[in-house]
Amino acid sequence: MSSGKILVAQGGxxxxxxxxxxxxxxLEARRHxxxxxxxxxxxxxxxxxxEDFLDLTQETSHNLELVAGTPAAALGSTRDKPDLAYCQEMFKVLRAHQIEHFFNIGGNDSSDTIRIVAEEAAKAGYPLRCIHIPKTIDNDLVLNDHTPGFPSAARFVAQAFAGANLDNAALPGVYVGVVMGRHAGFLTAASALGKKFPDDGPHLIYVPERTFEIPKFLADVKAVHDRYGRCVVAVSEGIHDASGQPILAQLAKDLERDAHGNVQLSGSGALADLLCEEIKRNLGIKRVRGxxxxxxxxxxxxxxxxxDQREAREVGEKAVQFAMWGDRNGSVAIKRTGFYSADYELLPLEAVAGKTRTMEDEFIAPSGTDVTDAFRLYLRPLLGSGMPDAFRLRRAKVPKILKG
Amino acid sequence: MSSGKILVAQGGxxxxxxxxxxxxxxLEARRHxxxxxxxxxxxxxxxxxxEDFLDLTQETSHNLELVAGTPAAALGSTRDKPDLAYCQEMFKVLRAHQIEHFFNIGGNDSSDTIRIVAEEAAKAGYPLRCIHIPKTIDNDLVLNDHTPGFPSAARFVAQAFAGANLDNAALPGVYVGVVMGRHAGFLTAASALGKKFPDDGPHLIYVPERTFEIPKFLADVKAVHDRYGRCVVAVSEGIHDASGQPILAQLAKDLERDAHGNVQLSGSGALADLLCEEIKRNLGIKRVRGxxxxxxxxxxxxxxxxxDQREAREVGEKAVQFAMWGDRNGSVAIKRTGFYSADYELLPLEAVAGKTRTMEDEFIAPSGTDVTDAFRLYLRPLLGSGMPDAFRLRRAKVPKILKG
Structure with a gap:
């Protein structure tokens, strides 16, 4: 007899x-x-x-809707990356509670975890349906047009740079904004959607898909600053040199050599601060902010x-439908079907698990410091409705009298 | 004969x-x-x-409305702090262009500048009407209930901490958020408005109106972490020790001593990173983020x-009305007249110029690490409508089978 029990978890x-x-x-499960x-x-x-489970069947649909509109992981999340033994332990608990369907919401680590658990269940002949539901602001799941969570984070980054650009135009100087993304530059590239006028920043965008060279970076900043009297830069935290060494480590080492000591440089503000320091020291620009x-x-x-809200809801619903009406495990993926519309399909877990997507070449300009129109066309509809817009005065100069 | 010319500037x-x-x-001026x-x-x-002036009379009212809804300073701003000679130079230009009314939008430096320019005009017997229009996210103008710009920045800080608290609850650890405000803690204190449930962060709030002691800080964090398994901290960038020395300088010095070298520590991420480092080193907590x-x-x-939008518009309108229908210079101030309503009055420039307001004692809890209900009551209406709200699951535990 069926237990009728399903389990859902959030990771990363x-x-x-x-x-x-x-x-x-x-909500979809309770309809079945x-x-x-x-x-x-x-x-x-x-x-x-x-074995720390909450019974979500005891929640009201009203409160569930309110939780749906709240960010972060309502069930709590984890950074654990299960190995085989850990997955075997998980499976033991799932079996004890007679769980029949297991849904794991997360990135490529989460899809790999669910792949291993599914294998354990198959080996034991236990009928466990395993579905991975995509989620990551990094947008780095393969075979997905994009991943839930990325569009909202991209919107934050675009709005942040739109504002930073206005601030920088009001009080000119150099501004460096460091954005999340160790291997994939999608989120950093989203800064380009904050631009409106041709002289708006970000003027330079550095993603981890391209090698970062400090002398080239300084020359880029100088050229923009010479031209506009200011410069706004978007930098991915994952930028690295040709050997793959993170720029943060490289700059920290330089600083050590300067100081003849051992400087501890953990903490998230370090890369922005060090890049600003390089600009100040080498270009002699006074107002540099990171x-x-x-x-x-x-x-x-x-x-x-x-x-993003709508699609994140739908991948959850579709996961249940695939589980209930399909006969296989898998990872739910978003496919683009129009400008703009999307649909969902179930991919084999092995196709997604543990793999990392990075920005496609067609999205990165030949200069290596900008995005292409293809990227703008890709990202814009995902940002959703009601994007704030920036306006400026049309500058009618008054003729000078004293110093004309 | 009157030139009918007015000048407006934005500062800070x-x-x-x-x-x-x-x-x-x-828009108000053009009605006169x-x-x-x-x-x-x-x-x-x-x-x-x-002598770099734009003729705003050539702007459409449509575009002006769009610019009004755009952040930052559309005219451009400056960090110049004019001395007497600078103000005399300004006055020369104002006279050459036959400016009759001068409006300066800014903080207490801007009000001091306009005070000196007004004195120069009086000495020269030149009829110049000078009005200061308040603006600062620091909320540190005396004799104002609050200042335009502060409510929106406070809203950002409250929403940021509401989100940081949810993130920290999902992935427990210690989170330190550093907020602007060298002398006045209003903006840091606004983080308290991001709290909803009793165990929500920020659990600790440090403002520059109180002395910051590192051993006490570490004990506070440990106590919260022991109780909730996590801790969210809001820190003002201006925190200092009993002698008035900034904590950033103190921690940077410690780091120098550790490294036996000269570490350059400019850049905005340093205080958060150093406080996190102190927590990791002294409390042995692994997940610490700043x-x-x-x-x-x-x-x-x-x-x-x-x-905030409405009031910022009104202080501009009122400034023109005071200038046109009054017979004196002054600084426009916001007065609270209800829960919630506001009105405006014109204060003497000397009453506001160059003075700094800090948080009143009644707004700071006796513990020194929290705000009072008086502060919540003060700030909440200023944040405006449509504040996002956070919801959580009601946790119905499932009985354990294996480990019960």
């Missing part, structure tokens, strides 16, 4: 819309006759090995793409 | 609503019969000494208080 970095996917699973209980694992896979967007870009309450 | 750090005040001046031309100074007082809100808190496009 929280996003603005991951709770939409959670609520999509819960066979489902008796929907459990949630507290703090992801760790909640499974700890920001590290940090956790704000993934957690800020009140900056969300409605397209 | 840009805000989300400073352009509302600019547009308030321009005597006004022929409204000039704007490019980049504040520097644009005056450089963010410095930097320029985002004053420039982010898309986070604004509608109350």
């Amino acid at each position: 970095g929280p996003t603005a819309v991951i709770n939409q996917s959670l609520v999509g699973v819960v 006759q066979g489902v008796q209980r929907v459990y949630g694992a507290a703090h992801g896979v760790r909640g499974i090995v700890n 920001d590290t967007f940090g956790y704000l870009q993934r957690s800020f309450v009140g900056c969300v793409s409605d397209v | 750090g840009p805000t989300a609503v400073i352009n509302q005040s600019l547009v308030g001046v321009v 019969q005597g006004v022929q031309r409204v000039y704007g100074a490019a980049h504040g007082v520097r644009g005056i000494v450089n 963010d410095t809100f930097g320029y985002l808190q004053r420039s982010f496009v898309g986070c604004v208080s509608d109350v």
Whole structure:
């Protein structure tokens, strides 16, 4: 006899819309006759090995809707990356609770975890349906047009740079904004969507898909500053040199050599500060400011793409439909079907698990410091409706009298 | 014969609503019969000494409305702090262009500048009406209930901490967010408005109105972390020890001693990084993250208080009305007249110029690490309508089977 129990978990970095996917699973599951209980694992896979489950069937649909609109992971998340033994432990608990469907919302680590758990279940002859639901602000899942969470984070980055550009135009100088993304530059590239007028920043965009050379960077900044009297730069935290060494490590080493000592340089503000220091020291520009967007870009309450919200809800719903009406495990993926519309399909777990997508060449300008129109066309519809817009005065100069 | 010329300038750090005040001046001025031309100074007082004026009378009211809704300073701003000679130079230009009314939008430095220019005009027997229009995210103008720009920045800080708290609850650890404000803690204290449930962060709030002691700070963090398994901290960039020395300088010195070298520590991320380092080193907590809100808190496009927008527009309009119908110079001030309503009055320039307001004692809890209900009551209406709200699951635990 069927237990009618399903389990859902959230993993990795929280996003603005991951709770939409959670609520999509819960509400859709309860529409299916066979489902008796929907459990949630507290703090992801760790909640499974700890047998720490919440009964989401006892939630009101009203409160679930409110939670869906709240950022971060309502069940709690985890950074645990399960190995085989960990997955075997997870499976033991799933079997004890007679879980029949397991939904894991997360990035490529989460899809790999669910792949291993599915294999354990198959080996044991236990009928466990395993579905991975995509989520990551890095947009680095292969075979997905994009991933839920990315559009809202991209919107934050675009709005942040639109504002930083206005601020920099009012008080000219150099501004360096460091954006999340170790291997994929999508989120940093989103800064380009904050531009409107031809002289707007970000004037330079550095993604980890291209090698970062400090002398070239300084020459780029100087050229923009000479031209506009100011310069706004978007930098991915993952920038590295030709050997793959992170620029942060390289600059930190230089600083050590300067100081003849051992400087500890952990903490998230270091890369922005060090790049600013390089600019000040080498270009002699006085007003140089650096920001590290940090956790704000993934957690800020009140900056969300409605397209992202809708799709995050739908991947949760579709996951349940694939599980209930399909006969296979898999990873839900978003496909673009129009300008703009999307649909969903179920990919084999092995096709997505543990793989990393980076920015396609067609999205990066030949200069290596800008995006292409193809990227703008790709990203713009994902940012959703109601994007704020920036306006400026049309500058009618008054003739000088004293100094004309 | 009257020239009918007025001049408006913007000074200091840009805000989300400073352009509302600019547009308030321009549109209101054009309703007055005597006004022929409204000039704007490019980049504040520097644009005056450089005779760099824009004719705002040639702008459409449509575009002015769009500029009003755009953050940062549309005329450009400046960090120049004019001395007597600088003000005399400004006055020469104002006289050459037959400017009859001078409006300066800015903080207490801007009010001091306009005070000196007014004195020069009086000495020369030149009829110049001088009005200071308040603006600062620091909320540090005396005799004002609050200052335009502060409510929107406060809203950003509250929403940022609401999100950081959710993120920290999902992935527990210690989070330190550093907020602008060298002498006044209002903006840091605004983080308290991001709290909803009793165990929400920020759990600790440090403002420059109270002495900061590192051992006490570490004990505070440990106590919160022991109780909740996590801790969210809001810190003002201006925190200092009993002697008035900034904590940043103190921590940087410690680091130097560790490294036996000279470490350069300029750049905005340093305080957050160093506080995180102290926590890791002394409390042995692994997951410690720091963010410095930097320029985002004053420039982010898309986070604004509608109350702030309305009032910033009104202080601009009132400035023109005071100038045209009154017979004295002054500084426009916001008075609270209800819960919530506001009105405006014209204070003598000397009453505001160059003075700094800090947080009143009644706004700071006896613990020194929290705000009072009086502060919540003070700030909440200023944040405006449509504040996002956070919701959580009601946690119905599933009984354990294996480990019960």
